[in-house]
Amino acid sequence: MNGRNSTESIMEKDSRLLSRSVRIPFFPLVARTGQGAILEDLEGEKYIDFLSFGAISNVGHNHPAVVEAIKAQAETLIHCNPAYAFNERLTELTEELVAITPGTGNKKVAYGLSGADANDGAIKAARAYTGRQKIIAFLRSYHGNTYGAMSLSAVSLPMRYNFGPGVPEIYHIPYPDCHRCPMGHCNDQECQMACYRYFLGLFETLFAPDEVAAVIMEPIQGDAGIIIPPQDYMKNIYDFCKNNGILFVSEEVQTGMGRTGRWFGIENFNLEPDIIVVGKALASGMPLSALVARGGIFDAWSSPGHVFSTSGNPVCCAAAIATINVIRREGLLEKTIETGRYIKERLDTLTTKYQQVSQVRGLGFMIGVELVKDRASQERARDLAAKIVWRCYERGLYLTFFSGSVLRICPPLVINWQELDQGLSILEEAIGDAISGRVPDSVLETVKGW
Ligand SMILES: Cc1ncc(COP(=O)(O)O)c(C=O)c1O
Structure with a gap:
């Protein structure tokens, strides 16, 4: 805990005082510090960032320059x-x-x-x-x-x-x-x-x-x-x-x-x-x-x-x-093309492993993983997406979804190999966990997304 605020007190004041029009409900993450591709919350938990706050922190959080x-x-x-x-x-x-x-x-x-x-x-x-x-x-x-x-x-x-x-x-x-x-x-x-x-x-x-x-x-x-x-x-x-x-x-x-x-x-x-x-x-x-x-x-x-x-x-x-x-x-354009290809190829293997992973698409560090209930109907699997991002959050990966059921892979361009590999491994495990029913329905009360 930092100072006199706890995550709970921030969440309580926030929901009482702030218009809900400014939020998309995902996780009770109170961001305190950020460095490169790592965010730290009020409780000192660290998260590998796959969101960049929505394609904003391209050069990472708090780049020294x-x-x-x-x-x-x-x-x-x-x-x-x-x-x-x-x-x-x-x-x-x-x-x-x-x-x-x-x-x-x-x-x-x-x-x-x-x-x-x-x-x-x-x-x-x-x-x-x-x-x-x-x-x-x-x-x-x-x-x-x-x-x-x-x-x-x-x-x-x-x-x-x-x-x-x-x-x-x-x-x-x-x-x-x-x-x-x-x-x-x-x-x-x-x-x-x-x-x-x-x-x-x-x-x-x-x-x-x-x-x-x-x-x-x-x-x-x-x-x-x-x-x-x-x-x-x-x-x-x-x-x-x-x-x-x-x-x-x-x-x-x-x-x-x-x-x-x-x-x-x-x-x-x-x-x-x-x-x-x-x-x-x-x-x-x-x-x-x-x-x-x-x-x-x-x-x-x-x-x-x-x-x-x-x-x-x-x-x-x-x-x-x-x-x-x-x-x-830092040659981030070249790096993003090459590393983006690696991310896409690695995640693409999930489309053969799980019928619920319908498509992996994107360019550079703007990659989407689309989830469906099944291949035949192509019906969007919103609950599955919510459970996956929750399990990622629990394991220290900050990731969201949009468009009903598309996981948004959008890390800072400065992310290093170790962080990236660790993040992708967490994501792969979370997909497996959610598909095999190891994430409870109760998380859907918190993760609403949009
Ligand atoms: C493509 C696109 N255009 C415009 C906006 C709006 O930008 P801002 O939130 O800075 O007004 C966004 C924000 O997500 C966006 O993704």
């Missing part, structure tokens, strides 16, 4: 409102973002504080630039919880239910998921890309291409359970946008900053988006988001069209510059 940068900047100047004054940290970071994002030619950057506000910015910038109103987004995508981002999202009913009208003129289409094809063609070669034909169908029945400002797309759908679209689909959508003056926005809040083994997920498809949305891992957990747009797009945005009093804060910028340097210096 990031801590040092934050301290040094905090001692110099904590805040500078970008609306009123210039700051060298902001300029330095802007140069870095222009350098690491795909695409060439007079790119420009705008800052915010969260993935959600950056997505709102993408809607605003696309509408301002094109003079068009309509936005195309994807079913089962998650973009955040402001009104604009919520209106783009379509992943979970409680995130929209009873919130009244959202931002108008946003249209959702099926995301290309070949494992659970929304068009009913799972892995069947005859599909002739029915999902792309659905997209084309919009322009025969609902509106013309010249009414559409942007397609906003996660290059890998994250919270939907890590869905990787086919290369051809991506190229078709991208080409259609290019040919019709529609902006292609790559929503990289989760896929960005090295998570897939590239700086940005869209690089896995060799496409150069018009706008890139960055958040989460950008500043290793300090609140910072960014939009990076190709030349000219932001020139249509009037001043002050996207100002937040604390965005581009020098301390957050210093953390982001340090994060980028760590990814470069």
Whole structure:
């Protein structure tokens, strides 16, 4: 126990005082310290982190270089409102973002504080630039919880239910998921890309291409359970946008900053988006988001069209510059590609061992293990997922699930071999335990997930 708080007292105060809207119930873990891929709780228990708090701690918890940068900047100047004054940290970071994002030619950057506000910015910038109103987004995508981002999202009913009208003129289409094809063609070669034909169908029945400002797309759908679209689909959508003056926005809040083994997920498809949305891992957990747009797009945005009093804060910028340097210096992109392959191959053996492990998929350190009740029905096995993550938690592995029953393998990119192997062994044992009924139903009272 640390100080006068116990886990129980924190949990009790939390449930009494904090809105439940901010939590997804998993474990009674009160995080106290973090170092690299290890989290420690209030009781001194250590956990190998396979969550990175949702693809945020890409360079690990409290990387010494990031801590040092934050301290040094905090001692110099904590805040500078970008609306009123210039700051060298902001300029330095802007140069870095222009350098690491795909695409060439007079790119420009705008800052915010969260993935959600950056997505709102993408809607605003696309509408301002094109003079068009309509936005195309994807079913089962998650973009955040402001009104604009919520209106783009379509992943979970409680995130929209009873919130009244959202931002108008946003249209959702099926995301290309070949494992659970929304068009009913799972892995069947005859599909002739029915999902792309659905997209084309919009322009025969609902509106013309010249009414559409942007397609906003996660290059890998994250919270939907890590869905990787086919290369051809991506190229078709991208080409259609290019040919019709529609902006292609790559929503990289989760896929960005090295998570897939590239700086940005869209690089896995060799496409150069018009706008890139960055958040989460950008500043290793300090609140910072960014939009990076190709030349000219932001020139249509009037001043002050996207100002937040604390965005581009020098301390957050210093953390982001340090994060980028760590990814470069420690060769984390190359490591993530290689090690990610190893994780996937190792977990893939579970698909032959257990019929409840339906698929292992992903790129880099963004890997999903999908669980089903049985192969024939492919019905999602939510309770099984909850029991597995609970057993992992009991054994010192911090892991969650999403999309009903997809285990989320998302460790910090800095995790070492020993931690990784130990984490995977715990996971393999936990899957065996849960499948053979060795985890009690009572844990379902605590682990609810989403
Ligand atoms: C793809 C994606 N976009 C946007 C967001 C929202 O980011 P934030 O929580 O920083 O607003 C998330 C968060 O999980 C996300 O995964």
